[in-house]
Amino acid sequence: MKFNTKTIHGGQKQDPAYGSVMPPIYQTSTYAQSTPGGHKGYEYSRTHNPTRNALENALASIENGKYGLAFGSGLAAIDAVLKLLEPGDEVVSTNDLYGGTYRLFTKIYERFGIKFHFVGMRNATNIEEFITPDTKLIWVETPTNPMMNIIDIVETSKIAKRHKILLAVDNTFATPYLQQPLDLGADIVMHSVTKYLGGHSDLVMGALVVKDKELADRLFFIQNASGAVCGPQDSFLALRGIKTLHIRMQRHCENGKAVAEYLASHPKIENVYWPGFKNHPNYEIAKSQMNDFGGMVSFTTKGNNYEDAIRIVENLRVFTLAESLGGVESLAGHPASMTHASIPKKEREKTGVVDSLIRLSVGIEDEDDLIADLKQAIG
Numbered sequence: 001m002k003f004n005t006k007t008i009h010g011g012q013k014q015d016p017a018y019g020s021v022m023p024p025i026y027q028t029s030t031y032a033q034s035t036p037g038g039h040k041g042y043e044y045s046r047t048h049n050p051t052r053n054a055l056e057n058a059l060a061s062i063e064n065g066k067y068g069l070a071f072g073s074g075l076a077a078i079d080a081v082l083k084l085l086e087p088g089d090e091v092v093s094t095n096d097l098y099g100g101t102y103r104l105f106t107k108i109y110e111r112f113g114i115k116f117h118f119v120g121m122r123n124a125t126n127i128e129e130f131i132t133p134d135t136k137l138i139w140v141e142t143p144t145n146p147m148m149n150i151i152d153i154v155e156t157s158k159i160a161k162r163h164k165i166l167l168a169v170d171n172t173f174a175t176p177y178l179q180q181p182l183d184l185g186a187d188i189v190m191h192s193v194t195k196y197l198g199g200h201s202d203l204v205m206g207a208l209v210v211k212d213k214e215l216a217d218r219l220f221f222i223q224n225a226s227g228a229v230c231g232p233q234d235s236f237l238a239l240r241g242i243k244t245l246h247i248r249m250q251r252h253c254e255n256g257k258a259v260a261e262y263l264a265s266h267p268k269i270e271n272v273y274w275p276g277f278k279n280h281p282n283y284e285i286a287k288s289q290m291n292d293f294g295g296m297v298s299f300t301t302k303g304n305n306y307e308d309a310i311r312i313v314e315n316l317r318v319f320t321l322a323e324s325l326g327g328v329e330s331l332a333g334h335p336a337s338m339t340h341a342s343i344p345k346k347e348r349e350k351t352g353v354v355d356s357l358i359r360l361s362v363g364i365e366d367e368d369d370l371i372a373d374l375k376q377a378i379g
């Protein structure tokens with residue numbers, strides 16, 4: 001089955017009760033038993049729920065995995081991966097990382113004796129020097145947020161396999177429409193379903209997909225034992241979102257390209273970060289591991305003035321000034337005062353998050369309206 005069919009049918013079957021095409025929302029915590037242990041496969045909804053299972057099967061299918069696990073948020077999914085580790089274990093992670101992931105690693109898991117190395121992975125061979133006998137996990141985000149760096153998943157997976165280390169890829173920005181990390185050698189794919197998979201800014205959810213049965217069993221144990229699951233209503237919404245993932249992503253990519261090219265031609269714009277430009281440092285890797293370049297675009301203004309950036313984001317009318325990304329509507333964010341405000345200026349500037357940086361999640365509205373909006377806002 002090809003991807004555009006999988007988003008609609010992958011892992012799905014009609015409901016056995018009445019043949020409903022969409023799975024019912026099984027809004028129940030528990031299931032009747034005829035005799036102790038005599039049930040129909042479901043005992044308690046933290047462990048299993050038919051609507052969540054339908055979503056998990058769809059997730060496994062679109063990521064070319066075998067097992068999907070859905071969680072109450074993206075961070076809950078990452079948290080489950082970290083619970084595979086033990087005190088004394090080490091993790092090598094991308095350095096320009098989603099802020100919440102960085103906070104989970106450093107503020108929670110460092111306290112439990114796990115050591116993290118944050119490494120610039122633009123050149124995958126950089127990873128090798130941080131690997132010790134205690135390294136158990138490599139954590140990769142690509143494209144990165146908000147600088148749109150690209151990390152070579154195939155090269156990273158070769159390093160991971162050589163040292164027998166798990167490789168997890170946060171595939172939130174790319175989605176399986178653009179990039180399928182399990183096929184490129186990753187062991188675990190992670191999603192903030194909140195973003196493109198849900199696609200409509202109406203839920204918070206996370207997911208993991210794996211191929212290996214033993215790894216899946218360990219993660220299922222953690223999912224049930226720690227209990228950070230999502231509810232049936234949100235599972236239904238996420239499934240509905242996934243059914244249009246391919247057409248939404250196609251438009252996100254078209255609009256993202258148009259916006260990136262417009263900004264690059266604007267006399268007041270200094271840098272535009274988008275992996276589809278030939279002068280992007282890892283353009284060739286992006287081209288080889290992604291099917292297209294996505295709808296996330298960041299840029300800075302000439303003079304790198306904080307006030308200019310604030311004025312632009314305040315002037316936008318079609319783009320909404322808001323955190324998050326990946327919904328049908330276009331959003332704009334100012335990392336220095338929003339998502340990255342808690343990081344000292346010197347630290348954030350090291351990874352490129354300067355005062356005038358603006359990040360756009362380009363939605364699926366009409367391209368002309370988006371460009372006209374940027375034009376009037378930049379002035």
Ligand SMILES: *Cc1c(COP(=O)(O)O)cnc(C)c1O
Binds near residue numbers: 073098100191204206
């Ligand atoms: C939003 C996001 C997360 C966290 O997901 P939540 O659903 O907000 O918990 C993790 N990684 C990336 C790249 C994200 O954009």
